[in-house]
Structures are given as C-alpha cells and as structure tokens.
Amino acid sequence: MxxxxxxxxxxxxxxxxxxxxxxxxxxxxxxxxxxxxxxxxxxxxxxxxxxxxxxxxxxxxxxxxxxxxxxxxxxxxxRAVVFQDDALFPWLSARENVAFALKLQGISKAERAARADGLLEAVGLARAGNKAIWQLSGGMRQRVGIARALAADPxxxxxxxxxxxxxxxxxxxxxxxxxxxxxxxxxxxxxxxxxxxxxxxxxxxxxxxxxxxxxxxxxxxxxxxxxxxxxxxxxxxxxxxxxxxxxxxxxxxxxxxxxxxxx
Ligand SMILES: Nc1ncnc2c1ncn2[C@@H]1O[C@H](COP(=O)(O)OP(=O)(O)O)[C@@H](O)[C@H]1O
Ligand SMILES: [Mg+2]
Incomplete structure (x- = not known):
C-alpha cells in the first residue's frame, strides 16, 4: 500500500x-x-x-x-505514465508493444507473451495481439498504451x-x-x-x-x-x-x- x-x-x-x-x-x-x-x-x-x-x-x-x-x-x-499521444512502436505488434516493457525487466519470451495477452484482455483487446499498430483505431491504440503502462505493475x-x-x-x-x-x-x-x-x-x-x-x-x-x-x-x-x-x-x-x- x-x-x-x-x-x-x-x-x-x-x-x-x-x-x-x-x-x-x-x-x-x-x-x-x-x-x-x-x-x-x-x-x-x-x-x-x-x-x-x-x-x-x-x-x-x-x-x-x-x-x-x-x-x-x-x-x-x-509510477507509469500515459500521455494523450503516446507513441507506440509502429513496427511491433500490439502484443510486442506491451511485452517490450517486460523484456526490459528480463522476463522470458513465453511469459512475456502470456502476460502481454492478459494485459490486452484487461483493456478489452483480447484478440488484437497480432495486429500491427497501423491496423488499430485511436481508441485501440490508447488501450495498448494503457496495457503497456500496466505491464510494469505500477x-x-x-x-x-x-x-x-x-x-x-x-x-x-x-x-x-x-x-x-x-x-x-x-x-x-x-x-x-x-x-x-x-x-x-x-x-x-x-x-x-x-x-x-x-x-x-x-x-x-x-x-x-x-x-x-x-x-x-x-x-x-x-x-x-x-x-x-x-x-x-x-x-x-x-x-x-x-x-x-x-x-
Ligand atoms: N518547459 C517549459 N518551460 C517554460 N514554461 C513552460 C514549460 N512548460 C510549461 N510552461 C508554462 O507553464 C504554464 C503551465 O503549463 P502546463 O503545465 O502545460 O499547463 P496545463 O497542462 O494546465 O495546460 C504555461 O504558462 C506554460 O506556458
Ligand atoms: Mg497540459
């Protein structure tokens, strides 16, 4: 607490x-x-x-x-931060964008993917993991940004x-x-x-x-x-x-x- x-x-x-x-x-x-x-x-x-x-x-x-x-x-x-126009990595999928933060923490690849999928599900994007960023609407991108912020368990x-x-x-x-x-x-x-x-x-x-x-x-x-x-x-x-x-x-x-x- x-x-x-x-x-x-x-x-x-x-x-x-x-x-x-x-x-x-x-x-x-x-x-x-x-x-x-x-x-x-x-x-x-x-x-x-x-x-x-x-x-x-x-x-x-x-x-x-x-x-x-x-x-x-x-x-x-x-303290995780989300801005209005948060830049996602356009060459990575939604899942990879979320998993990126976990990679920096040294978490294994399989676990990264599983946790990223859990976070995407939490923001209502359970099926969007493989999508490229350009395929997502503004609201979906912002949800990926929030999932990414949550990845560090702030x-x-x-x-x-x-x-x-x-x-x-x-x-x-x-x-x-x-x-x-x-x-x-x-x-x-x-x-x-x-x-x-x-x-x-x-x-x-x-x-x-x-x-x-x-x-x-x-x-x-x-x-x-x-x-x-x-x-x-x-x-x-x-x-x-x-x-x-x-x-x-x-x-x-x-x-x-x-x-x-x-x-
Ligand atoms: N890096 C900066 N250098 C100088 N002045 C700044 C800087 N950032 C913001 N300001 C000024 O500080 C005031 C508050 O800005 P800001 O915190 O962005 O307000 P808000 O988010 O409420 O619009 C504004 O007058 C802005 O011009
Ligand atoms: Mg402002």
Whole structure:
C-alpha cells in the first residue's frame, strides 16, 4: 500500500532575462492506492507540470515529492505514465508493444507473451495481439498504451489527458474502461482532463487548479465512478441530479477563476 506525497510543491520556469514564471504555488496533496484523483483547470494552470513532477520528469523548484516517505528523485517503474499521444512502436505488434516493457525487466519470451495477452484482455483487446499498430483505431491504440503502462505493475498510473484525442463515443467507453482498470490493477490513479464531466465521473476525488499560479482551489470527494463499478449504468449516473449539481458546481469554480483573471 503506497502513498505518493506532494509537499508544498512550487515550480518556477526560468524565462530568459526576466523574472521566472511561477507555474505552481505550494501544492500539497496525497495520492493513495485507492484514489482515483482527477485534476481539472484551465489550460495553462500547470496540470501537465504537476504530473511531470509527480512522475519525476521535472524537479520542483521548492517542496518535496516522496513515495512512502522516500524522496522521489526521478522517474520510476512504480509510477507509469500515459500521455494523450503516446507513441507506440509502429513496427511491433500490439502484443510486442506491451511485452517490450517486460523484456526490459528480463522476463522470458513465453511469459512475456502470456502476460502481454492478459494485459490486452484487461483493456478489452483480447484478440488484437497480432495486429500491427497501423491496423488499430485511436481508441485501440490508447488501450495498448494503457496495457503497456500496466505491464510494469505500477503502484500509480499517471495520465495526462489520455482520452483527449478520441471521439465522444469512444471516449465514453474508455472512461468506463479506466474505472475497470483502476479497480482491477489496484494502482492509484492521477488523471488530468479538461472535461469536467469526465473528471466527475472518474474521480473519487476531483482537484480543481487555479491558473497563474496553479493553486488548489478545491479537492472534492465523489462516488460516481464507484457507483458505475457497482453496476449502475453510466447514463444513469451521469443524469442523476446529484451528478448534474456537482458538475455545475465544478464549472462555477473554474468560471469564477476566469472572472478573477478578467477583473
Ligand atoms: N518547459 C517549459 N518551460 C517554460 N514554461 C513552460 C514549460 N512548460 C510549461 N510552461 C508554462 O507553464 C504554464 C503551465 O503549463 P502546463 O503545465 O502545460 O499547463 P496545463 O497542462 O494546465 O495546460 C504555461 O504558462 C506554460 O506556458
Ligand atoms: Mg497540459
């Protein structure tokens, strides 16, 4: 059972000849193994920067990142990352793309193939193992990317707008798949999205970031995703008056934020 801890994290990007640009200001948050935390905020509010810090790609200017009390000094297999346009290896099959991560861990070829097939099945691609990447739709490619991320058996899955490039219907199916992956993998999830409804449906917690600088405006708990996992239809969850009220509340929080900037 792991916890990823951001402790008073601030980030300043240097700008040539000018004072640095404060992008994130004093962010303290914890991500536990049972959490599905979604982050929403305007474009430029530092969402990607925050994920890059959690992943260990970028070091915070101030503050600390730790995993179970150990300082995070860089990327690690415990934190798998999925981006919007994740590059798969086009010359490898879907199975080989997933198995590649296992090869780096020194796992035998037969076991790699078996585990890759299990992961592809978990993302609804049980029969696509032999397919070439160019034969797969956008949604299928993104599922291969998620299976590949899961291959390292990460404790945390960090995703930056993973569904942003998909059409609306595929996106809804993928949201359901992500909830399923969250439940089955036992990994804590941090997911960035600019879709308020998506954040609310998926997030056991929704964190709203302000812009310039990025600060936590709200951190709210919801059970809509868990209701879906317990068997309620996604449409029923999303049309529940509680869901709609929460969605409008989140929208207001983000709009207020924009008005402050305009004022
Ligand atoms: N590598 C970088 N160097 C300098 N400024 C950056 C860099 N990456 C992002 N920024 C700036 O930091 C701010 C936050 O960017 P980002 O984290 O990408 O926000 P978001 O993902 O919420 O759109 C933006 O103003 C962006 O221009
Ligand atoms: Mg971004």
């Amino acid at each position: 792991s916890t990823l801890h951001l402790d008073h994290v601030s980030l300043v990007y240097d700008q040539r000849g000018q004072a640095g640009h404060l992008v994130l200001d004093g962010i303290s948050r914890e991500l536990g193994p049972d959490d599905f935390v979604t982050i929403v905020g305007r474009s430029g509010s530092g969402k990607t920067s925050l994920l890059n810090i959690a992943a260990g790609f970028v070091a915070p200017t101030r503050g600390r990142v730790s995993l179970d009390g150990q300082p995070v000094k860089g990327p690690g297999a415990d 404790r945390f899955l960090l995703m930056d707008e993973p569904l942003g490039a998909l059409d609306a219907m595929t996106r809804e199916r993928m949201q359901e798949l992500l909830l399923d992956v969250w439940r089955k993998s036992g990994a804590g999830v941090l997911l960035i999205t600019h879709g308020i409804e998506e954040a609310l449906f998926l997030g056991s917690r929704v964190v709203v970031l302000s812009a310039n600088p990025g600060r936590v405006v709200a951190d709210l708990s919801f059970d809509f995703g868990r209701r879906f996992l317990a068997g309620e239809a996604a449409r029923s969850v999303k049309s529940d008056p509680q869901f709609i009220a929460a969605r409008e509340h989140l929208r207001d929080l983000i709009d207020e934020e924009q008005q402050d900037i305009a004022a």
